[in-house]
Amino acid sequence: MRARAPSALRAFVWKELRHILRDRQTLVILLFMPLVQVLLFGYALRTDVRDLRVAVVDPTPDAMTLRLRNRLEATPRFRIVSVAASTGALEDQFQRRAADVAIVLPTSFADELARGGRTPVLLVTDASDPNSGTTMQSYVRAALADFESERAGLGLGAVRIRLESRMRFNPTLESSNLFVPGLIALVLTLVSALMTAISLSREKEQGTLEVLLVSPLRPWQIIIGKVLPYLALGFTITCLVLLAARMVFGVPVRGSVILLLAESVLFTIVSLSLGVLVAARTSSQRAAMLGALVGTMMPTALLSGMIFPITSMPRWLQPVTNVVPARWFIVIARGIMLKGVGLGYLWFETLVLAGMALLLLVAATRSFHARLD
Amino acid sequence: MRILRFLLRKEYLQIFRDRIMVAQLLLLPAIQLALLANAATFEVTSARLVVVDEDRSATSRGLVDRMRAAGRFRLVEATPSAERADDAMMRRKAGVVLHIPHDFERDLVRTRTAPVQLVLNAEDGAAAGVTLSYAQRIIAEYAAELAVTLHLSPVVGERPVGGQGRLDVRARGWYNPDLDYRYYMVPGILVQLVTMVGTLLTALNIVREKELGTLEQLNVTPVTRGQFIAAKLIPLWSLGLVALTIGMLVAHFAFHVPMRGSVLLVFATASIYLLAALGVGLLVSTIVSTQQQAMFVTFFIVLVYLLMSGLFTPVRSMPTWAQWFAQVNPVMHFIEIMRAVMLRGAGLPEIARSLAVLSAIAIGVFTLSVRQYAKRAA
Numbered sequence: 001m002r003a004r005a006p007s008a009l010r011a012f013v014w015k016e017l018r019h020i021l022r023d024r025q026t027l028v029i030l031l032f033m034p035l036v037q038v039l040l041f042g043y044a045l046r047t048d049v050r051d052l053r054v055a056v057v058d059p060t061p062d063a064m065t066l067r068l069r070n071r072l073e074a075t076p077r078f079r080i081v082s083v084a085a086s087t088g089a090l091e092d093q094f095q096r097r098a099a100d101v102a103i104v105l106p107t108s109f110a111d112e113l114a115r116g117g118r119t120p121v122l123l124v125t126d127a128s129d130p131n132s133g134t135t136m137q138s139y140v141r142a143a144l145a146d147f148e149s150e151r152a153g154l155g156l157g158a159v160r161i162r163l164e165s166r167m168r169f170n171p172t173l174e175s176s177n178l179f180v181p182g183l184i185a186l187v188l189t190l191v192s193a194l195m196t197a198i199s200l201s202r203e204k205e206q207g208t209l210e211v212l213l214v215s216p217l218r219p220w221q222i223i224i225g226k227v228l229p230y231l232a233l234g235f236t237i238t239c240l241v242l243l244a245a246r247m248v249f250g251v252p253v254r255g256s257v258i259l260l261l262a263e264s265v266l267f268t269i270v271s272l273s274l275g276v277l278v279a280a281r282t283s284s285q286r287a288a289m290l291g292a293l294v295g296t297m298m299p300t301a302l303l304s305g306m307i308f309p310i311t312s313m314p315r316w317l318q319p320v321t322n323v324v325p326a327r328w329f330i331v332i333a334r335g336i337m338l339k340g341v342g343l344g345y346l347w348f349e350t351l352v353l354a355g356m357a358l359l360l361l362v363a364a365t366r367s368f369h370a371r372l373d
Numbered sequence: 374m375r376i377l378r379f380l381l382r383k384e385y386l387q388i389f390r391d392r393i394m395v396a397q398l399l400l401l402p403a404i405q406l407a408l409l410a411n412a413a414t415f416e417v418t419s420a421r422l423v424v425v426d427e428d429r430s431a432t433s434r435g436l437v438d439r440m441r442a443a444g445r446f447r448l449v450e451a452t453p454s455a456e457r458a459d460d461a462m463m464r465r466k467a468g469v470v471l472h473i474p475h476d477f478e479r480d481l482v483r484t485r486t487a488p489v490q491l492v493l494n495a496e497d498g499a500a501a502g503v504t505l506s507y508a509q510r511i512i513a514e515y516a517a518e519l520a521v522t523l524h525l526s527p528v529v530g531e532r533p534v535g536g537q538g539r540l541d542v543r544a545r546g547w548y549n550p551d552l553d554y555r556y557y558m559v560p561g562i563l564v565q566l567v568t569m570v571g572t573l574l575t576a577l578n579i580v581r582e583k584e585l586g587t588l589e590q591l592n593v594t595p596v597t598r599g600q601f602i603a604a605k606l607i608p609l610w611s612l613g614l615v616a617l618t619i620g621m622l623v624a625h626f627a628f629h630v631p632m633r634g635s636v637l638l639v640f641a642t643a644s645i646y647l648l649a650a651l652g653v654g655l656l657v658s659t660i661v662s663t664q665q666q667a668m669f670v671t672f673f674i675v676l677v678y679l680l681m682s683g684l685f686t687p688v689r690s691m692p693t694w695a696q697w698f699a700q701v702n703p704v705m706h707f708i709e710i711m712r713a714v715m716l717r718g719a720g721l722p723e724i725a726r727s728l729a730v731l732s733a734i735a736i737g738v739f740t741l742s743v744r745q746y747a748k749r750a751a
Contacts, residue, residue, distance in 0.1 A: 025661060029669045033676070040680050043692060050690065094547060095713070095723045120543060127546025128716040130554050131415050132687050137544045138506045144542055145513065161436075161481070161516045162488040165505050167495035168462060173502060190672075198665045284391070285664050286577055294404060302412045307685065309500040311421075311468070312414050331465065334496045345463055 008217055012225035019199070020229050030195075030233065034187040034241045041183060042176035042249045049135050053081045055090060055099040064110035071147040072103075077139060094126050101125045101136045103144075169338040176249035181333035182306025184241055185326040186297075188264060189271050191234045193296040194289070196275030200226060201288035204279065219368040227272045234268040235261070254340030260333065263346075266353050267329040271296065273360030274325075280367035300326040328352050376596055380604030388608055401566070401616075403623050409562050410628050413685075414554040420504045422446040423458045423467040430478035432519065436489070439515045440471065445507045458492075468494050469504055481519065548633075548716045559630045560711035561684040563620045564646075568678070568704060571613045571647050573671045575654025579605055580667040583658070598747050606651050613647045614640065633718030642710050642728060649703040649735035652742040659746050678704045703738070706731040 020027065054072060058065045061083070072078045081099055082089070093099040104122035106112060112119040123140055127133035170177045203209040212222055238261065245251035253260060274296050282288040302308065303317075304326035310318060321327045328349045335341045335349075343350065422440060426433050440446045449467060452458055461467040472490040480487035491508055493501040549556045582588040591601060617640070624630040632639075653674060661667045681695060682688075682704040688696060699705045706727045713719035713727075721728075 023663070023666065025666050026669050029666075029673050033669075033673050036673075036677065037680075040677065043695065049687070095717060095719055123542055123544040125544065125546050127549040128712055129557050129687060130546065130549055131557075132690075133546050133549070134503075134506075137546075138509075141510075141542055141544075160486040161512050161519075162486060163491055163509055163512050164488055165491045165493065165508075167501055167505075168492050170495035170501075173495055178496075194668075195665075198668065202663075202665065286391075286581075289577075289664075289668055290401070294401060298405060298408060302408050305497065308413050308415065309417070309497045311497075312416050312418060312500060313412050317411050338496055339463060341463055 008215075009221045009225060012217060012221065013228050016225050017229040017232075020233065030191060031237065031240065033190075034183065034237050035244050037183055037187070038176070038180065038241055038244045039248065041179040042245070049100075049132055049139065050077060052078050052136055052139060053098065053100045054078050054140070055093055055102040056080055056083045057085070057087050057090065057102060057104040058083055058109070059085050059105070059107045060109065062110050064113060065105055068105070068109075068144075068147055072143055075139075075143050078143065090124065094124075097126075099126075100132075101140055103140065174249070174251075176245060176251050177338060179306070180241065180245045180249075180251045181330050181337055182304065182326075184238055184264060184333060185267065185304060185306060185329050186300055187237055187241060188234050188268050189296050189300045189326060191237060192230050192268050192271035193275035193278070194292045195230055195233075196226060196272050197278040197282075197288040197292040198285055200276060200279035201282055201285050204283070205285055220365050223276055223365060223368060227269075227276070230272060231265065231268055234271075235265060238264045251337070253337050255336035255342055259342060260336045263329065263332050263336070263350065263353070266350070266357055267325060269357045270325045270353060270360055273357065273364040276364035277360065277367055280364070299324045303327065304330050306330055325353060325356050328356075377600050377604055380596065380600060381607060384604055384608040388612065401569075403619070403627075405566065406559060406562055406620065406623050406628065409558050410555040413558050415500065415503055416554065417445060417500050417503045417507065419447045420445060420468045420500070420507075421449045421466065423449060423461050423470045424451045425453065425455050425458050425470060425472045426451060427453065427475045428473050428477035432478040432481060433473045435519075436473065436512070436515055437471070439511050440508070443507065443511050445504075445511075462492070462494050465494070465496075468497075468500070469508070471508075555628050556630055556716055557712070559624045559628060560715045561682075561708050563617060563624065564682075564704060564708045564711055565679055565684065566620050567613050567617050567643055567647065567707075568650050568675055570616045571609065571650030572654040572657070572675055573668070574612065575606065575609050575651050576657040576661070576667040576671045577664055578609065579655070579658035580661055580664050584663055602655070602743060602746060606655070609654075610644075610647050610651060613650065614643060617643050630715065632715055634714035634720060638714050638721065638724070639711065642707065642714075642724075642731070645728075645732050645735050646703060646707045648739040649731075652735070652738035652740075655746055656738075656742040659742075678702055681705070682708055684708060700730070701734060703731055703734045706734070 056069060069080060073080055082093065087104060090102050102124040104124060106120055109119065121144065123137060125133040125136050167173055203212065242253065275292060278291045278295055279288050282291050303321045303324045310321050310327065332346050332349050335346050424437050426437065441448050446469065450461060455472065458467065458470045462470060470492040472492065474488065477487050493504055495501040625632060654671065657667055657670050661670055681699055682702055683699065688699045688705060691699065709727050710724045713724050
């Protein structure tokens, strides 16, 4: 029996591959979904605020407040939607979402400024979206600071420190550059962990896994047979995403493409093993699916630093992210794609991924052994 | 009616018998809320700062001190070598490099203006933007401070226009004064939860009967199509509301997310929204034949819906075509209403427009899917 194992394995891999290829619908979605995601992330998901609707509350309009308003209007980002004498209408404007930010000037603004004291200006933002709220605040603050320095000239003894900032590795903060590495991780998790978990638990549900287990195929061969086609699929999709990102948005791969692909294979192995583990622990397709969602997809989307920076997370949560494989993969992918660094800089992350792969592979094979007893 | 009652009993029994499903259904919102509420923030609490101070004057040291004292930056290294700083950034040891050039102090005293360079690691784009704005503020404040301490006299003949007063800008964030990101995310996550339960479970539930062959058996019984759909959808509809209730309780007691508006309004909206969610699930079940397919199709639709709904990024920052697309996206309207009611305490008049659009979409999708289902099964 053992002598025939390799050809049995080959036949089994072939059978699995045909299973996947036969299911056109799933295949189309699997290939299509990442591409749509690249487009969505690249075009639609932006966090910058471009059109800021400003409501000005100006109890005593005069030449000075007019100057201020003109200064604001001169900034392309701002659009003054209303000028009122009191704050009465603000609540309603915010509720209707007709204004994003309100600038409340004090009575006799010009007089106060002339007197030389500190003139209070109140800035109200709709902070139900705190990120936009903070961004909008800083834009308005900058515009007010401009107004001030323009008014004062440089003659007041004002000191200016010119801040020259440079966004290293992604000068224009192009969102596609940021999302594509994370997207690859997400898609690979989806394809490998979720698909494997479902397809294995399906065989379990339908009773065909029992048949496989009593066949001459050994447990590790079954796992390889299950896993290999998805590995190939994941690889194809990675190439597709990279190509699409390259052609549509010009997302660079500054480092070695081969290294990037090798690392993504390593990451795929980790995800696949996770999928096998989930399938071994659950009894139905739906349970496996939910398990894979909670156990792999959610951490990949939320705890990997893909969208939300890990350094921004609370102290207790930051160590938790270390067990999320995608967290390491994203560092690697960003390093290779945006920074153009090689293994010399990424050996630690690679080692962690490799360790995870080894550990999970052993655990996954074990979990299948256990079922034989 | 009797048949429907029996069918409903069967459906509820099936749902509750599946312990794991129920447990996961209850757990899912809790875990997700816990994760998202804590992880989903762009706020930068401690950016790792490397300083390259070539000036080494009292003024440049003062700037570094201000950066450290602000609490947003953590000084990890001070080095005279720009290459070292660059390498630290390559190794992700540094998020920000502040470069103070030679003659910083001298230039400031002589010309009242001097440059400094700030290099940010834009790998984490969102964090880099936020970090920059912190740095801008600290540096501007330091400059204002220097104007006094350096005793720079005004240039003769120049006078400020309109007095010497300075603006004292105070910011206030309405509805969320502490700028707590959780308040913003939680209503959106609740919507996602209801969507997942409504759409995914509906599709899976029906396709499962298809896969097992029990759908065929049902088709040859006196059960009519309408009864079948009603028996399938009513339990899931109620399950969606149960999931929402659990989510709201977790949000309230664990995360202290305010509920400024009427709870009734939230549930009324959810009831309407669920029609759309269930409808999409039903529609998916008509075009697929296995649970695996159902999952992927649903996942795909829900993902596009969620990404384009303003859950993570504001709709108004999207390009125009995406904003139009968002208008016919039921998820977008539901999230809008949830945020308005929970955070801003909006009442029926404020959300009337969104609610009307949402109802129209929900009824449209639901009718379409029921028709499609009847046609397919016939």
